[in-house]
Amino acid sequence: MAKLLELAKEKKGVFITGTGTDIGKTYVTALMAKYYKEQGIDVAYYKAAISGADTIPESDAGYVKRIAGLEQPDDSMVSYLFREAVSPHLAAKINNRPIELDKIVADYKAVRDSHEFTVVEGSGGIVCPIRYDEEKILLPDIVKALRLSVIIVADAGLGTIHNVVTTAAYIKNLGIEIEGVLLNNYIGDLMQKDNYYMIEELTGLKVIATVAPKGETLIF
Numbered sequence: 001m002a003k004l005l006e007l008a009k010e011k012k013g014v015f016i017t018g019t020g021t022d023i024g025k026t027y028v029t030a031l032m033a034k035y036y037k038e039q040g041i042d043v044a045y046y047k048a049a050i051s052g053a054d055t056i057p058e059s060d061a062g063y064v065k066r067i068a069g070l071e072q073p074d075d076s077m078v079s080y081l082f083r084e085a086v087s088p089h090l091a092a093k094i095n096n097r098p099i100e101l102d103k104i105v106a107d108y109k110a111v112r113d114s115h116e117f118t119v120v121e122g123s124g125g126i127v128c129p130i131r132y133d134e135e136k137i138l139l140p141d142i143v144k145a146l147r148l149s150v151i152i153v154a155d156a157g158l159g160t161i162h163n164v165v166t167t168a169a170y171i172k173n174l175g176i177e178i179e180g181v182l183l184n185n186y187i188g189d190l191m192q193k194d195n196y197y198m199i200e201e202l203t204g205l206k207v208i209a210t211v212a213p214k215g216e217t218l219i220f
């Protein structure tokens with residue numbers, strides 16, 4: 001709890017990444033945004049590139065908007081929306097619509113500057129190509145261009161120790177600051193309690209909160 005409030009006091013935004021695609025970044029981000037709103041913080045959502053959705057209301061952005069009750073205009077939440085459920089670099093190629101870092105920075109700044117705190121969701125895991133033609137953009141280039149630190153969302157179950165430790169090492173190696181970990185689908189059985197402990201031990205990071213299966217709030 002303290003960590004998230006501290007973040008909103010000290011910084012203008014945070015980047016939510018995960019140990020992989022489909023790990024629950026959007027699910028957890030929605031609960032984070034809901035939490036901030038309940039704390040009286042004017043929170044916004046932004047995702048640079050969304051693949052696999054026809055419209056913004058049907059996308060990650062629409063989900064977060066509904067769950068957290070955000071009043072933010074749809075078109076400020078996303079810079080690039082692609083129908084194809086493939087990596088942004090491929091979706092952009094298929095649609096002949098190259099992703100521009102300058103547009104992402106400008107769109108993010110517009111959201112950031114009109115809200116107290118912005119939660120930025122990444123596409124996929126931390127290794128995600130955004131543009132790969134004569135110009136090359138990988139997801140961490142966006143994190144750096146937006147000058148954000150990151151939170152890692154991970155599943156609480158089997159395999160998570162490896163996934164969090166390798167993701168955290170990769171991110172640290174790029175010189176990007178990590179604020180902590182959010183453990184999704186946490187039921188707190190013997191193995192999961194040990195996962196929680198071992199992640200903190202092996203990464204030196206803190207688990208900021210957990211989210212239960214079908215959870216409606218972050219648990220601190």
Ligand SMILES: Nc1ncnc2c1ncn2[C@@H]1O[C@H](COP(=O)(O)OP(=O)(O)OP(=O)(O)O)[C@@H](O)[C@H]1O
Pocket residue numbers: 018020021022023024025026027028060122123124125184185211212213214215
């Ligand atoms: N704690 C949870 N309880 C119930 N369902 C969950 C939970 N976390 C995630 N899910 C479900 O798992 C699926 C994947 O989650 P989500 O869309 O949040 O992943 P993601 O990491 O944002 O994926 P992407 O990489 O596509 O953005 C969704 O159907 C979501 O509703």
Ligand SMILES: [Mg+2]
Pocket residue numbers: 025026027060121
């Ligand atoms: Mg998502």
